[in-house]
Amino acid sequence: MAESTSHHELRIGRPGVNGISVGDTSMRIAVPVAAFTKSEIVQQWQAAVDSDADIIEWRVDGLVDPELETLGLTLRDIHRIPVLVTLRTKREGGRFPLREGSGEYRRLLRQAAHWADAVDIEAAIPDAPELIVEARELGSIVVVSQHVFDEAVTADRLRECVKEMAAMGADIVKIAWMVNNDDEATVIEEAQVWANDALPIPTVIVGMGEAGVRTRVGQPGTRNAFTFAHAGTSTAPGQPSVDEVRQSLTV
Ligand SMILES: O=C1C[C@@](O)(C(=O)O)C[C@@H](O)[C@@H]1O
Known part of the structure; x- marks a missing residue:
């Protein structure tokens, strides 16, 4: 497999x-915080900090919003790690019940973009293009994301x-595709190598499921701009622990 050489460095934070760069030759680690009560959020955040996370992914789906901003700002000020806010919808594996036309997803994301270092916007949201522009204008890095659970992966489809x-208009593209065997995992890895060379922005292309674990660790040449790894609370099938990823990076 060809090694990727290009760099698409981008600063978050x-x-x-709390600034870090992504998209250079190192693979950053994003650790999710996905809790429902304030005390659990604080605990999970601390576990992510203790694991030496490069980015905290705060999964706010499933939370009531009024307190979000204050809590997020406080935890970021204390720990000084950049925060990616994600409102994952049910159809993409999260808890947010998207009601088309309600404007709720857009409102919450816009609110997050005021303070978060980065926000995740699902490509399939009908007003994603407008929201991407708004979030960038508010000063946030925009990660455009997609999860595919029920379609067999092919190189052409993935690249498309x-x-x-x-x-x-993404600053970073992130796609997670369910894979069922080694051949499909190879399609994912090859797409990451292709994207590192062909696209001008950092990308995160990973496989979900047990067969996808190898696409999430630090193999030379196929590195994602960042990978998701847990410090106790996994948010996707096949997501490795931070220790597993770190070990793979030292090999
Ligand atoms: O988009 C992603 C990627 C992810 O689903 C994964 O596959 O590790 C984990 C989610 O928390 C995150 O929002």
Whole structure:
């Protein structure tokens, strides 16, 4: 497999405060916090910090919103790790019940983009293009995401999806595709190598499920801009622990 050489460095967070770069040759680790009560959120955040996370992914689906901003700002100020806010919808494996036309997804994401270092916007949301522009104008990095659970992966289809998501104005493209065997995992890895060379932005292309674990660790040449790894609370099938990813990076 060809090694990827290109760099698409992008900064997340504020320099000297909580800023880091992604898309260079290192693979960053995003650790999800996906809890429902304030005390659990604080605990999971601390576990992510203790694991030496590069990015905290705060999964806010399933939470009531009024307190979000204050809590997120406080935890970011204390721990100084950049925060990616994700409102994962039910149809993409999360808990947010998207009601078409309600404007609720857009409202919550816009609110998050005021303070978060990065926000995740699902490519399949009808007003995703407008929301991407708004979130960037508010100063947030935009991760355009997609999860595919029930379609067999092919190289052509995967590349097409990644290109479409990049064309929506993403700062980073992230796609997670359910894979069932080694051949499908190879399609994912080859797409990551292709994207590292062919696209001008950082990308995260990973397989879900047990067969996808190898697409999430640090094999030379196929590295994602960042990978998702848990510090106790996994948010996707086949998501490795932070320790597993770190070990793979030292090999
Ligand atoms: O989009 C993603 C990727 C992910 O689903 C994974 O496959 O590890 C984990 C989610 O928390 C995150 O929002």
